[in-house]
Amino acid sequence: MLDFVCGISKPRADALRKAGLPVPTPINLKGLVDTGASITCIDPSVLKSLGVVSTGAIPLHTPSTKPGIPHFANEFDISFALVHPQTTRTWFALRVIEAELAHQGIHALVGRDILQSCLMTYDGQAGTFALGF
């Protein structure tokens, strides 16, 4: 599991400020690191609480989609921050998709779009991982 902070993207925050509207407070979340996910997924309840709307749609294959017939998922722009007492790494405009995850006790699958900018070391015997960012 990975702690991170999820908020609206910087461009959307700028648009809200320009319109004189409040900017939603970023939310502390727990995500599951998933090397099998090529894109980060966020639970719809989180996206709803941030008030974001879709700005894209992407084709997606899962184990249950038929070959050559991907599912089309709504895409959203958010900010995503990995926070550590010594440093913070922020993605100010990250593309994510929505997927029902809350019933699994998590709010996100942290995919390879994030991991590709990090160094992850998995210690299978200890059952731990370290993430450098």
Next chain:
Amino acid sequence: MMALDKELETFHRELPNLLANEGKFAVVSGDQILGVYTSYEDALTIGYEKCGLKPFLVKEIRAIEEVRFLSRDLTFPCPT
């Protein structure tokens, strides 16, 4: 029906004309291409500047669209 049906239709209609900019990002509102930008963040910034909080689409320009993968089965909300 997707939430951005009209914008997706516009994008696919204009895709042959956009392919000279493959790898860049198009911003689409209604039946108009608002511009093409080098990065996703630039396209998003222009989308919000030009459209404010009204719906718009940011789409990467690819002759063959990149398909994303998830190795687990998930439930997705209806994309409307």
